[in-house]
Amino acid sequence: MEDLQPINDDKDCSDTFSGSKNLIVPEITQPQTTPLILVNPEQLPREIEFLRRHRNKTRLCDPKGVYEFRHIQQTWLQFLIQLMTLLISMACIVGLYYLYYLESKEIMVGVGEVSELTWIDAFEVVMIIGIIFMAIKNIAKQSQLHPQKRYCLAMFANCFNRMWLNTFCLHLSVLVLILSISAIQDPTLQSVNIEMFEEGSAADLANAVYSLVLITICFRAFRFCGKELTA
Known part of the structure; x- marks a missing residue:
């Protein structure tokens, strides 16, 4: 018959207690709450009026504003005003370059008509025409994917007006x-x-430097034509 050995309860309890010390007790963290932003009720009517004024105003030299408020349909009066300013700006830009082209010509005896235009002037004209052509292509593509009434003319009017204003x-x-x-x-x-x-x-x-500045003016004026209408 096997001898029964007494169980050392103190040893087992001490082992259990020492093992419990090695347990990782999860820290109880308090939930993080975002601070509430208190809005002054007196400012709400002014902000609403500010947004309403910017949503409905007639934009003539603001391509960024036309893009940001592209979901707001232009009225027929705004459409006619933008169409008139577009024609005026295009006529001024084309007339300016045509006048510069005429002034660059000289008649030399024994040689004939000689132009003083340099390759920098030709590069400037090619870059400006290329930027405008790419802008027309991009905005036509976006208009086919996401048609919006009178958006194209509003954007082109503001782009040409901005370009002419900065050039002037x-x-x-x-x-x-x-x-x-x-x-x-x-x-x-x-x-x-x-x-x-x-x-x-x-x-x-x-x-x-003058040609580089003109190219930059044209690029910045038409940079919003390539942005997606759904963004």
């Missing part, structure tokens, strides 16, 4: 700069040397 401001800034330099040389402006701004390495560099 650029020409005005260049004119003020030329007059300022001439006034420094001759305060009476009676003996202004125009050839200084048309010939030389400085004039070529200024012409290159």
